[in-house]
Amino acid sequence: MDDVLTLARSGNPAAFERLVTPYLKGLYGFIRKRVDEQAEDVYQETLLSAWQALPGFQQNASIKTWLYAIAGYKCADALRKHMRQPQMEEMDERAASPGFEEGTLARMDIRDALDALGAEDQQLLYLVYHEGFTQKEAGVILGIPEGTVKSRLYRLRGILQQALGGEQDGT
Amino acid sequence: MEHEQIREHLPRFITGSLGAQESLAISQALAEHPELMADLRLALALHKAFEEELTMPPPLPAVIYQQARQPVPLLPTALTGSIRQLRQAADITSKAIKLAFKMI
Numbered sequence: 001m002d003d004v005l006t007l008a009r010s011g012n013p014a015a016f017e018r019l020v021t022p023y024l025k026g027l028y029g030f031i032r033k034r035v036d037e038q039a040e041d042v043y044q045e046t047l048l049s050a051w052q053a054l055p056g057f058q059q060n061a062s063i064k065t066w067l068y069a070i071a072g073y074k075c076a077d078a079l080r081k082h083m084r085q086p087q088m089e090e091m092d093e094r095a096a097s098p099g100f101e102e103g104t105l106a107r108m109d110i111r112d113a114l115d116a117l118g119a120e121d122q123q124l125l126y127l128v129y130h131e132g133f134t135q136k137e138a139g140v141i142l143g144i145p146e147g148t149v150k151s152r153l154y155r156l157r158g159i160l161q162q163a164l165g166g167e168q169d170g171t
Numbered sequence: 172m173e174h175e176q177i178r179e180h181l182p183r184f185i186t187g188s189l190g191a192q193e194s195l196a197i198s199q200a201l202a203e204h205p206e207l208m209a210d211l212r213l214a215l216a217l218h219k220a221f222e223e224e225l226t227m228p229p230p231l232p233a234v235i236y237q238q239a240r241q242p243v244p245l246l247p248t249a250l251t252g253s254i255r256q257l258r259q260a261a262d263i264t265s266k267a268i269k270l271a272f273k274m275i
Binding site: 013016017020024025026027028029032040043044047048051110111114125126128129130131132134135157160161164 | 210218
């Protein structure tokens with residue numbers, strides 16, 4: 001892998017492709033969680049930035065964490081630029097709807113429960129439960145302190161446990 | 172290992188990102204504390220739900236291939252200069268030989 005990294009750093013696009021390909025599907029899924037409509041653009045910008053920044057890549061993080069950190073920054077940047085007002089309204093509606101309240105989640109399945117959460121919460125769960133990042137790494141990627149990751153996960157587990165429990169009880 | 176630590180490790184346990192020793196410790200903890208099975212079920216359900224919604228990503232940006240930096244030259248500059256000088260010398264020699272033949 002070090003040889004591939006060296007080649008990619010020297011400007012070899014095929015080596016770059018080989019280096020990032022194992023993470024692309026998951027990376028695209030991560031971006032879609034946050035910026036669904038602009039996902040393709042943000043994905044392309046992420047990879048272009050990674051390609052351009054690769055010569056300066058420090059090996060104190062894995063390529064995967066580094067790629068996701070760039071994507072996390074690009075997502076936040078895209079959201080800032082576009083000030084996604086409709087989505088914010090949608091999230092407010094979700095939060096106000098009965099489905100979002102913990103008490104009623106018992107009647108939902110895990111998919112519905114996830115859909116009822118905000119984009120940031122879904123992204124955090126995705127990083128930890130699908131991509132297998134540690135809480136510290138997830139914090140770096142999302143630009144939030146590890147303590148916040150911990151408390152947010154604790155709260156989300158509580159909400160989702162209820163949903164899953166209801167599903168399994170057949171309610 | 173405390174319950175909270177185990178909960179923290181469960182996502183990495185199911186994705187296979189933990190080391191052998193840590194995985195063994197989690198397996199033992201799950202066997203000894205059945206109350207943690209709900210957390211395992213949640214971790215598995217989340218992983219499955221996220222996996223199901225994954226789609227194929229678009230291709231890499233074409234500009235990466237267009238912007239490919241020039242390959243590093245195989246020969247260092249000093250050597251390239253020497254080769255140029257040798258070629259010039261060969262040209263001069265060749266011209267001198269041709270001139271010599273004409274004179275003969």
